[in-house]
Amino acid sequence: MGHIRAIALGSLALSAICAPAQAQDVAMFYKGRTVTIVIGAGPGGGYDTYGRLVARHMGKHIPGTPTVSPSNMPGAGSIVSAAAIANTLPKDGTQIGAIYASAMLEPLLGDGSRLKYDPSKFQNLGSASREVYTCAVRNDAPAKSLEDARKQELIVGATAEGGTTVDYPAMSNAFLGTRFKVVRGYKGSREVTLAMERGEVQGACGLAWSTLSVQYPRLFEDKVFTMFAQEDMDGHPALNKRGVPVTGKLSMSADARQAMELFYSQNVLGRPYVVAAEVPKDRAAALRKAFMAALADPELLAEAQKMRIDIIPTSGEDVEKLIAKLYATPTSVSDTVKKTLGR
Numbered sequence: 281m282g283h284i285r286a287i288a289l290g291s292l293a294l295s296a297i298c299a300p301a302q303a304q305d306v307a308m309f310y311k312g313r314t315v316t317i318v319i320g321a322g323p324g325g326g327y328d329t330y331g332r333l334v335a336r337h338m339g340k341h342i343p344g345t346p347t348v349s350p351s352n353m354p355g356a357g358s359i360v361s362a363a364a365i366a367n368t369l370p371k372d373g374t375q376i377g378a379i380y381a382s383a384m385l386e387p388l389l390g391d392g393s394r395l396k397y398d399p400s401k402f403q404n405l406g407s408a409s410r411e412v413y414t415c416a417v418r419n420d421a422p423a424k425s426l427e428d429a430r431k432q433e434l435i436v437g438a439t440a441e442g443g444t445t446v447d448y449p450a451m452s453n454a455f456l457g458t459r460f461k462v463v464r465g466y467k468g469s470r471e472v473t474l475a476m477e478r479g480e481v482q483g484a485c486g487l488a489w490s491t492l493s494v495q496y497p498r499l500f501e502d503k504v505f506t507m508f509a510q511e512d513m514d515g516h517p518a519l520n521k522r523g524v525p526v527t528g529k530l531s532m533s534a535d536a537r538q539a540m541e542l543f544y545s546q547n548v549l550g551r552p553y554v555v556a557a558e559v560p561k562d563r564a565a566a567l568r569k570a571f572m573a574a575l576a577d578p579e580l581l582a583e584a585q586k587m588r589i590d591i592i593p594t595s596g597e598d599v600e601k602l603i604a605k606l607y608a609t610p611t612s613v614s615d616t617v618k619k620t621l622g623r
Contacts, residue, residue, distance in 0.1 A: 313344070314347045318365060320380055325468040325470050328352060329494055332350045333580065333584060333589070355440075362384075365556055366397030366401075369556075371559055379552060379553075381547075381550060384402070389542075389614070389618065390442060404599040405553040407551050411488050412519065413448055416506065418479065418483060421506070424506050426456065430458055430459065433460075434482050436463065438464045438484065439467065439472065445469065445486040451539075485511060512528055548594075549594075
């Protein structure tokens, strides 16, 4: 009995020694280094805004207080940056991917065969915020409501395949009967809204409310655009108060509702941050802790409030649970979504 107790006490002592040693090793690794947040979108949009905000505050929460620097790597709805995190960039804990939720769900929502990475193998740091996407149109557009968009064609601007401004109007066309004509080719959401201002397109869908609220803080007061739909199952409290219709609450068939629920699940996943599977577990754990600490940092929250953006964080553990649940979705439902998105 005494021998067993001695072993147990020895194990506890060893654990107590190893834990600080690991923390010290992490701090020694990061001291004097630069951690890059690889933003899977172009400058000026919502992902860029959040990525740069996190970069400004995360370093002080990482052991060793490294410099944290943002870097843009747009392309294919952030599939390019996600592949770089998984394959080509250093896997030592100095590269963090700020990628689209759709890039995490591509095997479910798109053509998984085109991927050069496995989203389920990323180590998740968490999500910066839940997102709600919207449809907005110019005030001189012929369609000013979802019902109008069911009756006549509306030209909407978009980025590239895999982007929200492509996929969200496609889902509305398929399941809500809208007649959006999607014009692709814009670099990011900022370029799409500028195209709306110039009159190149009549509107856009799949626009993040967090992005619009930053770009147009007086959007409703100045009547910059007409917002006629929230593309979500529940909607954003601020927009619900204004009576902006929520597409997920509209009447539709049971099959259509299942497909929309799966598709809109990426809104809940929000703005995920990941590191490669090969990053040492102690460093990944330190980054996960630092990420959540940064999002609770009073200085970050004060800055976010001035910028009019929401911080509604989800932990890395909860992100992983959500992804596991989504990947358990019946194949028939995910196949319906893939077909709708033309993947």
